[in-house]
Amino acid sequence: MKKLKITDFTKTEELYNFLLENQDENPLYKNVLKKYEYETELLKLQSQLVNLQNWISTENKKVAIIFEGRDASGKGGTIRRFREHLNPRSMRVVALNKPTEVEQNQWYFNRYIKELPNAGELVFFDRSWYNRAVVEPVMGFCTELQYEQFMVQVSEFEHMLYESGTHIIKLWFSVTKEEQQNRFDSRLNNPLKQWKYSPVDAKGQELWDEFSYYINQMFTRTHNSFSPWIIVNANNKNAARLETIRHVLSLFNYDGKFESDADLMVDPNIIQRYYRMVKEINL
Numbered sequence: 001m002k003k004l005k006i007t008d009f010t011k012t013e014e015l016y017n018f019l020l021e022n023q024d025e026n027p028l029y030k031n032v033l034k035k036y037e038y039e040t041e042l043l044k045l046q047s048q049l050v051n052l053q054n055w056i057s058t059e060n061k062k063v064a065i066i067f068e069g070r071d072a073s074g075k076g077g078t079i080r081r082f083r084e085h086l087n088p089r090s091m092r093v094v095a096l097n098k099p100t101e102v103e104q105n106q107w108y109f110n111r112y113i114k115e116l117p118n119a120g121e122l123v124f125f126d127r128s129w130y131n132r133a134v135v136e137p138v139m140g141f142c143t144e145l146q147y148e149q150f151m152v153q154v155s156e157f158e159h160m161l162y163e164s165g166t167h168i169i170k171l172w173f174s175v176t177k178e179e180q181q182n183r184f185d186s187r188l189n190n191p192l193k194q195w196k197y198s199p200v201d202a203k204g205q206e207l208w209d210e211f212s213y214y215i216n217q218m219f220t221r222t223h224n225s226f227s228p229w230i231i232v233n234a235n236n237k238n239a240a241r242l243e244t245i246r247h248v249l250s251l252f253n254y255d256g257k258f259e260s261d262a263d264l265m266v267d268p269n270i271i272q273r274y275y276r277m278v279k280e281i282n283l
Contacts, residue, residue: 044262055254069173072183
């Protein structure tokens with residue numbers, strides 16, 4: 001008897017094959033297939049993240065992953081996929097509020113130093129000290145002198161971390177202006193996501209070119225061999241999440257890596273190492 005409804009299937013493989021064979025008949029089938037394939041691959045990669053975390057803990061490694069990008073570029077959602085199945089005892093997410101009055105009178109990096117990973121720990125920075133490279137100068141939250149001091153000091157700061165054994169992975173999530181506006185609209189129209197929309201977000205579109213200028217300055221002046229910038233083409237959220245995880249996994253030779261059935265080959269169309277160009281790129 002021909003099976004026509006989801007309830008007719010008792011095995012996932014049977015349902016998958018049915019959707020695959022009939023996807024041209026119903027656009028919903030294609031959406032279900034994409035979602036299933038994404039979730040299946042994500043679970044395989046998350047399993048490898050558990051192996052990576054165990055290796056970091058066992059070998060006393062220190063790993064800091066910096067998530068930067070324009071507003072609504074998918075940083076927080078990607079971090080959630082990273083941490084979903086990790087052991088919270090040796091993993092942290094750092095998302096600092098604006099500096100207190102005391103912190104404003106300290107060395108700029110001071111409040112970030114205490115958040116750096118200890119031996120055996122993996123730390124995700126949902127935005128980082130690079131606020132001073134882009135958001136602060138665009139929005140007028142720092143002086144020109146403070147900005148220049150930061151740009152001079154940041155590579156030296158990161159080199160000291162590198163020499164102390166801290167692995168720094170710097171990720172920039174890049175979206176187009178149109179995609180950013182679509183995501184802003186989605187936030188405003190969803191009562192569960194309206195809290196994500198901030199006054200800074202409201203300026204994201206209006207000051208797009210100003211942000212682009214400082215982003216390119218940041219790349220040009222802070223990209224180096226020991227803490228390079230990796231650009232993530234994040235217009236497609238699911239693809240960006242999978243490829244970002246793959247990229248991080250590709251950087252370490254942890255136990256169990258080569259026994260995995262997950263595809264660990266990074267897509268170069270989504271993950272790109274920054275390189276200096278004569279013509280500035282729109283990020």
